[in-house]
Amino acid sequence: MQTQLADFIRDTPDGREADEILRNCVHCGFCTATCPTYQLLGDELDGPRGRIYLIKQVLEGHEPTEKTRLHLDRCLTCRSCESTCPSGVQYGRLVDIGRHVVETKVPRRGADRAVRWALREFVPRAGLFGAAMKAGRMVRGMLPETLKDKVPLARPAGPWPRPRHGRRMLTLAGCVQPSMAPSINAAAARVLETLGISLQEAPGAGCCGA
Numbered sequence: 001m002q003t004q005l006a007d008f009i010r011d012t013p014d015g016r017e018a019d020e021i022l023r024n025c026v027h028c029g030f031c032t033a034t035c036p037t038y039q040l041l042g043d044e045l046d047g048p049r050g051r052i053y054l055i056k057q058v059l060e061g062h063e064p065t066e067k068t069r070l071h072l073d074r075c076l077t078c079r080s081c082e083s084t085c086p087s088g089v090q091y092g093r094l095v096d097i098g099r100h101v102v103e104t105k106v107p108r109r110g111a112d113r114a115v116r117w118a119l120r121e122f123v124p125r126a127g128l129f130g131a132a133m134k135a136g137r138m139v140r141g142m143l144p145e146t147l148k149d150k151v152p153l154a155r156p157a158g159p160w161p162r163p164r165h166g167r168r169m170l171t172l173a174g175c176v177q178p179s180m181a182p183s184i185n186a187a188a189a190r191v192l193e194t195l196g197i198s199l200q201e202a203p204g205a206g207c208c209g210a
Helices: 015-024 032-033 035-041 048-057 064-074 080-084 092-106 111-123 126-138 182-192
Strands: 166-173 197-201
Touching: 015 035, 015 092, 032 035, 032 048, 032 080, 032 111, 048 092, 064 092, 064 166, 080 197, 111 126, 166 182
Parallel strands: 166 197
Antiparallel strands: none
């Protein structure tokens, strides 16, 4: 991919890195096959290739809009696209650079900033998030449908087998899953138990970064 980066970023460390990443992209579109947001929404701009074009335009001097930011916001940064890219495009790093530039050029509204602050403060802290989830379940019946869907009903985790096998596997509890879906890891532990593998949680691991 040919590039002509704008003066504001061309000779910066981020600019040089972004330029190299962009030049590696060959527009093949293999990345769309493993992108969850593209598969769900079917919009080119909600897939890696489309977002790369958006970031390229911004870095070449085109003014971003709230729509540009929306498409970048929708990226989960799961980097599944990198696993199917034959050219080794480091999309995760490129989207980080693009988001930083767009954030400085398209300021967020107060309500949006407040929501993002709350997510940063509550989600990575399992204790706070768990308390908020319990409170949400207590008033779930009074919540609007759009919010009710985000507060799943409590589901017992079920028994977790005691470790007794020589083969062991370590898992991170994370910050959200213990409160929203505690049954997943417990079910995985029971399945692995039947295969002769003991699943153990890493204590105090905190946020896994997903």
